């Protein structure tokens with residue numbers, strides 16, 4: 001029976017969704033600012049900025065001081081109590097730890113002393129946990145926490161401070177000032193960063209609510225947002241009152257800061273207060289949210305958050321990881337200290353709740369930061385090979401016939417593709433784990449047909465579960481009590497794609513275990529082992545919630561408030577999906593592929609991300625580059641933007657340029673809104689289709705280099721796309737450049753065209769090395785800025801001399817079909833005459849590589865002996881032998897030398913040697929003409945990839 005109330009609310013749901021869709025369809029591209037808070041509308045943001053202003057305006061001393069009697073230093077850890085002195089003379093005790101880690105990092109935590117039971121009264125009958133949230137590390141951190149027991153107190157101690165020397169050669173020093181509390185970090189006797197430099201430290205201690213009227217009348221803080229806060233018709237009940245924490249961090253002499261994705265805007269972060277032209281006025285915000293039609297060049301929050309910042313100056317990079325899961329804002333100001341030539345970057349961070357937990361990275365190289373970040377939060381997943389190839393997505397392919405049609409058209413146009421995606425509409429009435437019985441009558445058959453070309457499907461599965469009576473998933477969720485609860489401790493209900501919905505709480509281990517059970521092949525009928533998953537809307541997006549997300553006073557597992565864990569929420573859901581995919585095939589697990597929209601530090605372990613709902617506009621194509629670079633340096637390299645732009649219809653030229661750029665995104669997927677015209681690469685016709693096809697084939701040709709790059713990222717978490725400052729930390733001219741990048745260690749320098757009608761572009765070369773145009777071998781032999789002609793069929797790609805790049809040149813329909821194809825090696829000879837490179841190969845799908853089932857070769861070309869050689873650097877394991885045997889026939893069929901020495905002219909044969917067998921093969925030489933490099937090609941040298949070999953060209 002349907003009650004009147006249900007009918008009413010059902011109607012409201014329908015209207016809300018209709019309205020939401022209508023808004024989506026209107027192509028007015030403007031973010032709805034009124035849906036999202038400005039700093040002034042976020043109580044703790046306003047309070048912390050006001051606090052900073054008050055401190056700056058007065059000479060009063062920061063009220064935080066270490067009680068010297070509480071100091072204990074032992075085994076790499078400094079412990080003390082920081083006293084916060086209140087104006088009425090009371091003291092709030094804040095336990096402080098400064099830990100020195102064997103990785104060379106240090107870590108600062110500050111908590112609030114736990115009270116006696118009953119001492120803290122929540123303002124109303126909330127079950128919210130009466131502690132500061134301290135479990136972010138359980139989700140984000142996977143290692144790197146060993147203490148540096150050799151850290152020692154400095155021999156000379158200045159009174160009122162405690163100085164600790166740590167790190168290799170004791171080159172690092174933390175000078176902890178007691179009163180007022182402050183920490184100065186030095187490296188090589190130079191100040192790098194200062195905590196509480198400007199005295200903005202502010203930990204809002206827990207307190208009982210006292211009616212303002214009963215107050216003693218002394219100077220009053222603005223308490224209007226302490227106990228309750230309203231925004232956009234929603235009221236946050238704030239049972240714990242104010243509990244934010246803020247701190248200023250000055251990077252001394254560092255003029256550039258990078259990171260803290262996800263934002264639009266330049267890679268080098270802008271000032272946010274009192275800055276010069278082009279500065280923002282709002283702080284950078286980190287509060288994962290479904291920002292509809294997000295705007296460019298803005299510090300507004302987006303879908304994900306990695307609170308990791310690099311500060312960079314000539315020859316040195318340092319940084320901080322601000323490990324808060326709560327809403328966080330960061331103000332940035334650049335200012336010159338008297339007597340200095342370079343400005344400092346002064347940052348001010350504040351989060352709504354939780355403990356203070358900060359990791360300090362002292363570099364000195366950008367790679368030291370990304371490596372240490374990988375040690376802490378995990379390296380990028382070694383992805384399944386198919387997932388780094390091309391993905392075709394659209395909202396929506398509406399039936400299994402339509403999927404078949406797309407599949408066939410790719411084949412007919414000879415365009416490679418590995419994955420066809422299904423957005424929302426494949427489900428039966430937006431119930432995940434079901435299929436629309438009319439449109440997708442035979443999903444298994446659909447998968448099987450795709451499987452003929454070794455293609456996969458990815459299907460959308462979101463965290464909102466439709467609240468309806470005939471759906472076993474929601475029944476289970478309710479019965480087992482695994483959903484997020486509201487402040488009244490009832491199951492939280494909100495609106496999303498299916499209308500009225502509930503949300504699985506993946507903070508609960510039982511919730512995650514249950515989630516795994518839903519992916520079993522006999523439960524998720526119509527899925528196969530080749531069905532992978534797209535987790536969207538996991539910020540979580542709640543259409544009728546405050547700022548399109550969950551109320552902050554909702555409750556999660558362990559009775560933590562949503563406020564405490566918000567930015568980690570999306571990651572817990574992907575974690576559950578990742579493990580679900582592992583467990584659906586327990587005997588021989590394959591590498592899960594999960595795409596996420598929401599993320600946090602650590603999400604790189606679980607899969608790929610994309611930059612959400614962008615727009616088919618040149619400006620969005622352009623801005624995708626700094627966005628992806630920011631993710632790469634912040635530890636999440638496997639990232640991409642929707643090729644073509646999600647909303648709107650791209651012109652054929654824009655689409656073509658976007659494919660050319662997308663072929664160099666680590667995650668390469670085209671996607672489109674329901675309301676846009678069809679735009680698969682075969683639709684546009686000549687010459688666009690041919691040019692897009694070439695871009696996609698270029699991606700497939702370079703897959704061995706990409707896979708080797710992903711492998712490197714899985715070991716070091718190094719960026720896959722590397723910005724100029726990362727490559728050339730000493731070259732100041734590159735610190736602001738964010739429209740060109742290097743592909744991992746390959747030496748390939750790419751400058752995507754992001755301007756309509758561009759017939760040329762400038763590319764910047766920082767180093768004194770030879771560069772070759774990847775396509776026609778034109779030589780650039782000096783540092784400087786060069787103009788490249790860029791007709792539509794041209795992607796500006798230069799190859800830095802000194803690298804050897806593995807390729808597979810035979811076009812195929814999908815990457816799995818290339819498995820046993822022979823390789824081509826391209827040797828770009830550098831200024832010294834030498835070159836080097838590497839190749840990593842494994843089965844691309846299982847975890848056998850963990851038992852040594854892979855091939856890892858290091859190539860080098862030595863000019864003195866004119867020898868190109870390959871050395872097996874595989875770390876052997878139990879499965880190495882069998883794998884090498886299976887791959888024993890895979891050859892290198894061609895070796896191309898670019899920049900071949902003129903002495904090779906007239907040479908017609910070379911000798912290769914493998915397994916003590918010698919072979920003569922043909923060499924073709926091409927002279928240098930018209931500014932193009934001389935080249936040489938060795939044809940079929942009869943060498944295979946599993947064993948060492950060498951080729952003599954002397």
Ligand SMILES: *[C@@H]1O[C@H](CO)[C@@H](O)[C@H](O)[C@H]1NC(C)=O
Nearest residue numbers: 138139378575576578605606
């Ligand atoms: C998923 O989360 C659990 C619980 O925190 C953790 O033990 C596990 O390592 C995570 N999985 C991955 C792949 O990060």
